[in-house]
Amino acid sequence: MIPPVQVSPLIKFTRYSALLVGMIYGKKRYDYLKPIAEEERRVEAEEKKKREELERIAKELAEGSPSV
């Protein structure tokens, strides 16, 4: 087997620094995006409830009017 290559310390250092910076960046961005996504989900659930309420009223009106 050919012997392993001796990687220059500069490359090793930059590789692992890039890895570390990437981990920190990923974690920070995740923490930033999480509350935004939760807020969006909350708003979406509220609007869905309102829409369903309106649909229910509209359906009741539609069912009610023939018998009126």
Place this chain on the structure above:
Amino acid sequence: GCSMAQKLVQALSTRGPQLLSAAVAYSKPRLATFWYYAKVELAPPTPAEIPRAIDSMKAVIRGFQTGRLAQLTVREAVRNGLVATEVLMWFYIGEIIGKRGIIGYNV
């Protein structure tokens, strides 16, 4: 009835350990080779190597300043580009680890 599912389960339970041991036997020497190279090539820098890394970085910056850039062969430039791309990919691997998801942020 579900005879095909039963046959599959039967086949798995009898052939399963065989396949598993075959897979282990196949992968063991290859893992050993991988580890043999990874121990040297993928290892993080020891604290003693950090000053050498800083010196190399200074040499690169000095090379930029003295215009050695114009004397680079295309082959060297391509090789440096590939190395830089590989280092950049480690950043994205780190991001995957940090966001705990492979594709996208699972918020």
